[in-house]
Amino acid sequence: MEVDVSALAPGAAYRLMIACLVPRPIAWVSTVSPRGVANLAPFSFFGGVTSDPPLVMVSVGRRRDGSRKDTAANLLALGEAVVHIPDRERAQAMVATSAEVAPDTDEFELASLAKAPAMRVRPPRVADASIALECVLERHLELGRGPVDAFLLRIVHAHLADAILVDGLPDPERLRAVGRLGGERYSDTALTFDLPRPSRPAR
16 A cells, blocks of 8 residues: 555544554653643653753644643743653553643542652652653744644653662563553553664674
């Protein structure tokens, strides 16, 4: 099958992208509003950008009426967030926080999640999350015809659960990180395999 992607309607292009770009890591992002209301929501247009400085990108779509989602509005107002990597154990709670609710709704309470204070940013973190990355806003871009709000976030502090660590780093099988597939389908990293890289040529 051949597809002229440039000729697709936006909805069809979106469905094709989310079916092809799999599994997508999920940024489970906590922010806080200028009024102090905590927000927590997942986004699967997410990935690493650079390691020096350590930057991640999170793309936040607009609401159907074109207004900014709470995550985007809070990031633009205060410039801080905590990016969690959701695991299988917390997958249901993560999906619960994707509900469209009023800005004064605290999604931590909605999903019965305990908060813990961050070390260097104002938003709280999910207390029992295996990975929580405290971030500050590096750059904001409006992209596409939507548009979407794309954020480059610089990681300034990391919380890592001891139970997932091997030699001081998160192990994917212990973490069981949840990835997004198409529609309502997800995967996790419980089953992995190794493929050695080609050896470097001798100089």
